[in-house]
Amino acid sequence: MNNNPYLPELATVQEIITETGNIRTLRVTLDNKQRMEQFDFRPGQVGQLSVFGTGESTFVINSPPTRKDYLQFSVMKTGEVTQRIHQLNTGDQIGLRAPLGNGFGFEDMKGHDILFVGGGIGMAPLRTLLLYMIDNRSDYGDITVIYGARSPKDLCFTYEFQEWRDGGINLILTVDAEFPGWKERVGFVPTVLSEVAPSAKNRIAITCGPPIMIKFVLFGLKELGYEDPQIITTLEKRMKCGIGICGRCNAGSKYVCLDGPVFSYDQIRSMGGEL
């Protein structure tokens, strides 16, 4: 990154994937070829995407550092910036400030069993780590993924589920209600979690999704015997600078943009502050 942390690097949209009715995935490359080759990041780190004239918004880089043809971001249409991002076309130039934030402590996860619990767009931050683990499969034990959405058409990354399974992932899919042609599970994610009941022994659980889901997933994990340090999640806050200065994304004395977005549940408990 250059010496002005506010100055985005120029990047070009290479490919756009429509995931759901209001989620699109952008694959972008930095215009500076050398920078793109040298670009390094940790799974879970984020980037600030700029649509010049509209503004910036924060998204996790959901492609893994092991696959660097492009950097991938999945964007749900919610506000002014994401609206404009959805209007982008391939070949359009955007700005990117990345990598920012802390990322997952994947080194410490080596040798453990892993449980991913994701809901809706919340699968995006998990995907980067998941693919990283697939690419380093032998470092990890069992990897179970519970991924749910409201309906089949609200699931992201459907086009690569097979690849995940082929990569040795125990992928469990669920939707909230019966749907014609749906052959996987039906039920809310926390319910499915209790049914599957992956053992807490030597396992790290990583969860991301809508706040209400997280709340019940936490209950479920506790019941299954998971301790706070075993549970990892990513926090979301309104961000502007992305570098721990502008002040708004704090929870207690921690800045989500700088010290996060990845926190273990015991860290969150000790931080205090509003979530």
Place this chain on the structure above:
Amino acid sequence: MKDLSPRSSAPADETAATTQGIKIVGFLCNWCSYGGADTAGVCRFKQPTDLRVVRIPCTGRMDPLFIAKSLIYGVDGVLVSGCHPRDCHYAVGNFYARRRMEALKAFLPFMGIDTQRFRYTWVSASEGQQWQKVVTEFSEQIHRLGPNPGLKQRSGDHSIPSIALR
């Protein structure tokens, strides 16, 4: 949104001269005055070219703040026109508008904004000739007033009047 600096990227040909000329924004209701302006066009009633029309469904849609915003940010004149009272396509939209615009009209000069830069009028879809008259008169009025000086940054000179308040 503009700052106060003049447009920097004006094309360097004869359009430049006209784009830097007087600009009047017209808010016209779709049913009457927009139609009246169309009628004037169909009848080939010649009019000054300063007016730029924004089509709105009804003068009732007119928040006076659109007018304030235009004048504060340097538009030279604002013309609002709708259906004659009692002829509103939506029955009463222009009655609301009338009060609101009258209030604004009385208010603008208090803040130092020339109220002559704002006019509202009623022109029906059949009144092409009336529209020509309104546009011509208002454009001439704005030309007499000249470009809107806008709100310049406070200058260093100290010619600010000290008005004794209680």
Place this chain on the structure above:
Amino acid sequence: MAVKIFIATDRLDSVLEKLSTKIDLLIPASLKDDKSAPTGFVPFVPGTAPAFDRQTTTPLKKALLPQVETLLRFEYHKDPQGSPKSSVTVDDQRQVRPTLVFGARPCDVKALTTLDRVFSNGPYVDPYYVERRKNTLFATLVCRQNDAKCFCTSVGGGPADMEGSHLRIVPVDGGYVVEALSPEAQTLLENLADAPDSARDAQAGQIVEEALKRRVGELDTKGSPEAFRKRFDQTDYWFQMINQCLGCGVCTYVCPTCYCFTITDEVENLKGERLRSWDSCMFYHYTLEASGHNPRPTKLERYRNRVGHKFSYIPERYEGLLGCCGCGRCIRSCPVSIDIRQVVGHLKENTSE
């Protein structure tokens, strides 16, 4: 080594004019013709009467962190031949001119130490702030007169605290004794005025002496971070303390240590700017997320965060440094007379109350 000059009151304008040929000057002055009007730091032009007699209404921070500044400019370039591709160029050019702030108060200058930590000591350095900071010198006025709302010594400062200052201004009978505290300041004083006579020099010394001893304010901030954490979830406490809060941004905008900002883009056709502007943690939109969720939805959480930020979070993050300089502006300007000293002071009281 110490270079001192004496500026007689009636020579102040001409001396400042001379000084302004060497360096851009910012001085405290009335913001309108009326002398009793609100004051702030303004560029010196000859004839501007400095308002040294009272603290400025608006704080010094805007010298380093303007209310609005351009972070970068961008421009889309189109292919006139009609290809749909357009490219963007972005630049972040900055021009900073050396500036001397003449007549700031110790509390205002002290406040910059907080900003320094935030803007230049984190993992990321803010080049806009840092460049201005490097190019700005401070001639600080020893504070002879505090009012009931000042509490600088309660938060680690003092009426003669020269931390971060390059020149010291001591108001004495008939004028000001100005003393250089750094080498670059010495050159500024060259050929400006004569040295003070010994009587005035002695008087200045005495005034500084007195000011150094003076205690301003009785707030005890020791243990505040811990007390705040304990109070955090006590909604009743916060209601009791700030129920009258209007949720406006006066306290943050007049605060010399509040630095929170927002970033917005403004564009006109193909050219635009990314702006940084003051924001306030007291505002709803400050933390409003696109999803509609707001972690600090009411003034209770927002005011609590403001107190926490200054007296708990900053000390935790930056080794005990407080996010408050004790200038008292927030107390003076609060429309409903909320006194942050009481809010902080009560933190440590018996929590069962």
Place this chain on the structure above:
Amino acid sequence: MRIGVFVCNCGTNIAGTVDTAKVASEALTFADVVYATNYMYTCSEPGQQEIQRAIGEHGLQGVVVAACSPRMHEPTFRRAVEKAGLNKYMFEMANIREHVSWIGNDKAANTAKAADLVRMAVAKLRFNQPLFSSKMPVNKRLLVIGGGVAGIQAALDCADGGMDVVMVERKQYIGGKMAQLDKTFPTIDCSSCILGPKMVDVSQKENITLYASSEIESISGYIGNFTVDIRKKATYVNWDACTGCGACMEKCPAKNTPDVFNENLGSARAINIPFPQAIPKKAVIDARHCRQLNGKKCGVCAKICPVKAIDFEMKDTIVTEKVGAIIAATGYDLFDHSVYGEYGAGRYPDVITGIQYERILSASGPYGGHIQRPSDGKEPKNIVFLACVGSRDASVGRPYCSGVCCMYIAKQAILTKDHLPESNSYVFYMDIRAPGKNYDEFVRRAQEEYGVQYIRGRVAKIYPRGDRMVVQGADTLLGVQVEVEADLVVLATGIESSAGAGELAEKLRISYDQYGFYMESHPKLRPVETNTAGVYLAGACQGPKDIPSSVAQGSAAASKVQSLFAHDTIETNPQVALVNERNCIACGKCIQVCPFGAIQWKELRGGIKKAEVLPTVCQGCGVCNATCPPKAVQLQHATDNQLLAEVNELCA
């Protein structure tokens, strides 16, 4: 966003005074515009195909067409972009014809203005959102207001098509002005012979509900779903019982009641059935002249009525009807010639109007079809007709031509000769307007076969001399003053809009011109539609018309209604207000100002109140949007951001 701009030459209509190529090239310098071109006729089939091709080829997400008025072709282009896969609201029009090329000749200024308008349209388009219509059911009942020949035609056409029709007539009988006519031009058909069967049809069709002596009280709702309150005026006769026997009329002692149907040429009774063929054939008491109702002892009719239908206590009642479409066929009134002092201002009994002469000519009229002077009952010898009384005269505020007078004068002159072969007819005229089929031939016959003397010139004065009237005027063809001693003078009074037309228009939310005639949507292409969807026009309420035109327009309006009713549902207009609940502060101001009652309270969980727009009731005026302080309610397709974007382009 990828925007394409298409600048229309419109042949030379636009290109003549606007450099369209330059506008297009300038448009290419606007942000987000990736394609811009000019085209000869953008609205033509190939023009539309060009837009569709460009949408595909350049991946356009929005389209701006700079051409004529959006009131003309916005629907055309919306359909075109929709066919190419865009949402039709991702389209904007810049009006560079009616608002630019046709109103100025300075090409440079026009070009700059056109470019500005395109810039504004592009700016707005950036904030456009795809909008989607919903469907709502159509109530397949028609309301016809006015039971003249136009209304009757429309009602019968629709009833024949199997639709339910509600007809409201202000008078106590249907048939309108045509019912008063003796014969019709140019065929000299008996008016009541051709109209009568249609009137009977109206009364006999089971799917026509007729409210005579009734007026429209209020109208609410919108196309497909109007609710109409009808005021049934007190007739003091229970029509369910009344058989129309007429016994009451014979005995009624109030003999000086003016005979309105006969244009006051005779007198009627206070209780009256105006003419034998009246539909409905029911008696009505004229409250102004009834002795009983004016506090005098009477009640003769009540005693005489064999079915006890008389009800002196009757009050106006309101009935509510729900309909899906409305045809306004309220007809016309005749000009009041009393403003012409030089014609006697109505003082001379033998200076009468054309319609009075119709009653005189009519076999069922006051004189049983014998032509005689109202003053003394003498047969007139010299009869003078004056054309253009209250037509083509700006000095009395009637600059337009009434269109029928030339013809009815010719007809009346011919009929006069038939009745009184010894009589002489003179016609003072300005021009002869006889453009219809067989019309001019008809006028010629009057002149050539019937010897009617046509004198081109204005009449300066009419005054009595002895028992005759002197008509003084100029023959402008011969350049001499002429003076005719007439026994009877007939003024061809012109057509003016019906009394109360304006108030009804306000209830219908349609516009009317300065003379009170209702405005059609487009003078050529949408002649029976109004700007209010679901409201159509027929007959002279839209402008002066003769019978054939009125009947044609009645049928035309009926066919519009039938094509509307051919669908079970109609698409709602999505350009309506929408509440962003997050920003709504529940102040209720939008509810207070909405002219349509289209906004109501909605309760969220926890008892939180928010405003909610009923999209089918909302008409899209935007008063709520202008009123809402936090701008939580936004009018779709005319949002604050969209209008601000346009304004910002001018804030240089």
Place this chain on the structure above:
Amino acid sequence: MAVGWVKRSAAHHAVSEIERVEKAVLETSRMQLHKLVEEALPELEMMIGWAESSDPLQTTPIFIRDAKSISKLTCGPLCSQNLTGYLVKPPALDSVPKDAKPIGICVKGCDSRSLVALIQEKFLTRDRVRIFGIPCRGTVDWRKVEKRVQLLNVKSATVEDDWLILDDSGTTHKIALEEVLSRKCLGCRYPNPVIHDVLIGQSATPRSTDLATTYRDVDAIEKEPLEQRLAFWQSELDRCIRCYACRNACPLCVCQDKCIVETREPRWLTQRAGIPEKFLFHFIHAMHLAGRCTGCGECERVCPMEIPVTLIKEKLNKIMEEMLGYAAGLDPDAVPPLLTFNPGETEI
């Protein structure tokens, strides 16, 4: 530091007896208030009033739930805040259930008009509030005090008769009350609450009964030529720091967090600090209050930059009175004039 004695008028010596009476009246009012609140409190959810703050020259709003705190209640010319906004703005009363007992509130004449306007706009029902009306002879503008004497450490501030008496670090300042009253008070037509359940103390005499007196400052501006008016407002509004205190303090600025001056959807304003932004901000504030503003002067009182922002609304109030014969906050059943219309008013 010079002692800030204000010259006593010759007449003053003669009225010292009345002065004592006046002081007594004030004390009595306060005691009367305490007594009435004490009686009423069991029937109230809470009582909103004024209490002394750390600055003797300014009161602070207080929310009383238990009888212990009643003694903190005060009234008089130092009670400048309009408390009615708290009734409708979160979260002050979020903890109060909707079906709870009524809330007691102290109002001056001008405050009572805000209350009427809030009831009129249905933000509040009359039975939700118990109104303690306090006739008012004007409130002290502490900035005017500060402009007369340098305030260092004010220990006490009391009002005796027509005088404000300050004890500042041992120095006594005696200042004519008339000279330090808030600007809005000097044209006050409604010193007595227009709506109340109980009235404390004796009714006050209006300072104005006519538009000319009430709108004297508006007229002063209007006497200037157009360019001068523009220059005046440019120089005044240039000081605006967009802290939004004026908005937040306004009891009728009911949008609060949803205010359009902060949103980008819609986007009326940018973050730029130029004069156009400041002008438009104050236009928005004023236009949204047109026909609703009750002239309580809170916006001006709270402005840290001392911009006469109430004056802007005063002009609109004057327009409403002259054009439509309407003054806000007097009739709870009236409809604000810009939310209705009269088809017949062709000549407004």
